[in-house]
Amino acid sequence: MKLQMKNYKVDDVQFSSETLYSDGVLSLDKDALIKEVMAGVEGIEIKLSIAKPGDKTRITHVMDSAKPVYKLNGPTFPGLVDASEKVGEGETLTLDGIAVVQTGSYPGVMEGIIDMHGEGSKYSYFSNTVNLVVEMNVIDEMSSETFAKLSKEIVLKTAKLVALAACDQEPTSVQTFEKNQNVDGLKKVGYVCYMESLGLFRNVYLYGKDTTDIRPKVVHPNEIIDGALVSGNFEIAAHKNPTYFHQTNPIITELCKRDGKELSFEGVILSTERGVLEIKESYAKEIALFAQEMNLDGVIISKEGGGHADADLMLCVKELQERGIDTVITLNEIGGPNGDLPPIVSATPEADAVISNGNNDELITFDSVETVLGGEMINGSIDAKTSFESSVGLVYCSTNQLGVNTMAIKEY
């Protein structure tokens, strides 16, 4: 399976009378874009804004983010925007340096902020991208299920139409994702991607279908980075894995980079985190059996969320290590403001190789801003324009557990 990513570098985004991409500048006809995205959509209004690195802007109530992509001769975000057909090969246009950020107020959506300047901007990947902020406002009553699906489609459609602007241009670079066949003598490595799929506002879509009830399954890494996996997780800001990081999954891209050189990247096992112990155990075993079938020497495991997810992760480590398969896990910590409390809620001695992406609970002071996008209040109690103290975990993707950031932790 060969996938070619045609990358277009975006240095700046501006609203204009026409939509086009030229020399790193993306111009967007706002009204036309809204009209096209919202065609046939009822009950929701959207507002588009641009937030650039350095702007004195804070984006609040962030639900999800997506990377603008457009699939040539194939479905973009299959099952949600286009037909639910397999992806992972062919050509895909993608814009670098820009994110489509979904925000708005809706009951049950948990807080998450992106600061474009000041102390808070050190912690989010999206403080360094130019963000096209899609603010949603529900005007007709609708069920939470409808909102979840509809809002998702709006954001993804926006991401598709924005990428389309670059369609007739030469890409800045082209990246090929294809399994290297020349892997003699290299250790076989797999990747287990646990997803927090527990129903409404806390789920992940695979080819447009809610994954809440799927059993562990093997997928090709190209499928994930080509838009098959979409986040529907509107919960804890630092714990969730957004669509953007499924599309650019840093573990997958790093394993692809080293495939055929330092290791042989054998594939991805997707699994959901469960709420019942017996099912957690049975899924962990199932994953280990897949790994054994694939003759893996090592497995990197990532999770989404905390609490329950820790138990799924530890059971999986135990099953794999007992079968002689090496594991490395990547997670974040909830060690309290001073970092002296237990950082996770479940542990197993077999988990001897852990990457920590930081402690969510450490306090930082956020600077005041001039502009707020998404909602005027944070957690219903803090005026979003002001300077305030809160935990680093309030920052969208600050301690992201896929290992996007360079945040780490040191024990004193």
Place this chain on the structure above:
Amino acid sequence: MGAKVKVIHYLNQFFSQIGGEEQAFTKPFIREGAIGPGLLLGQLLGEDYEIISTVVCGDNYMADNTEQAVQEVFDLIADLKPDLFIAGPAFNAGRYGPACGVLSKAVGEKFGIPAVSGMYEENPGAEMYRKHAYIIKTNDSARHMRKDVAKMANIARKLVENIEFSDEDMASYFKQGYRKNLFVEKPGAVRAVDMMLQKMEKKPFVTELEMPKFEDVMPSDAIKEMKNAKIALVTEGGVCSLGNPEGLVASRADKYIEFDISEMDRLSNERFQVNHGGYNNTHANNNPNLIVPLDLMRAYEKEGKIGSIHGTLYSTSGNGTSLANSTRFGEEIAQKLLNDGVDGVVLTAT
């Protein structure tokens, strides 16, 4: 530097050379200046520092009368206005280590000054007090005294002079268990692949998180006579009043709330809702009895399967709640239930 940094040094009966085991019950007393290992310590701290006094106490006296002994040490040094406290090194001496530890903690906290000690890794004092003082890792005996005391002097100086620790400095003492965020060169995903390669090749790697050890909670004995038992309802399912006037947060809860349910047959959705970030709240909002089964418990009560239902419902949202808060909630709620003569609890978790 102007006036010298005033140092108090602590030694046991043996290292202060007042005697052996027969002097182990000696009460705390104070000597002016440095003695024994203090002479070396003073030399290594340098001329900006002065060991103004040495406190001596027998190991058994300190172990048997800790609270009183600590107070006696406070009294001895109260007027001396020390800038730094150094105890030991205690090497692998099993009573001397905890003595150095408890005094380092107590004096450090009482006077708000840096406190440094030194112990061998198997000395029980190291694990007991590493969180509360800088305990340098030493050898198991005094044969490398100079090297060990030099490490203590180094950390002490850096603490007093507010100089940042090097990696080597940090490796020289037992970790205090405070984990702080920092930025490194490589993203987590790249570090994960690096670690994977090292592990598969059986080459050294350092995990970024040692697995924490959790306390086991032993269940209490079974209730023998359920038909006479008073049962309480407690939940971490986020039950709150409609509109959440209590301000119960959906994650990282910092409080629990209580309701009088003595007159209720069930939890009405016109009176209650849930606010919990850990699960889909829709069904529980429609019927809060799914989270707190008051309706079923009332039926059991009527049938005589249980004696009675406790009149107070306790609720919090258990979603990423810190261990410290959870422990406090648990202790407080348990005490209230005990005071009210409750025999058993239906603790619903989500």
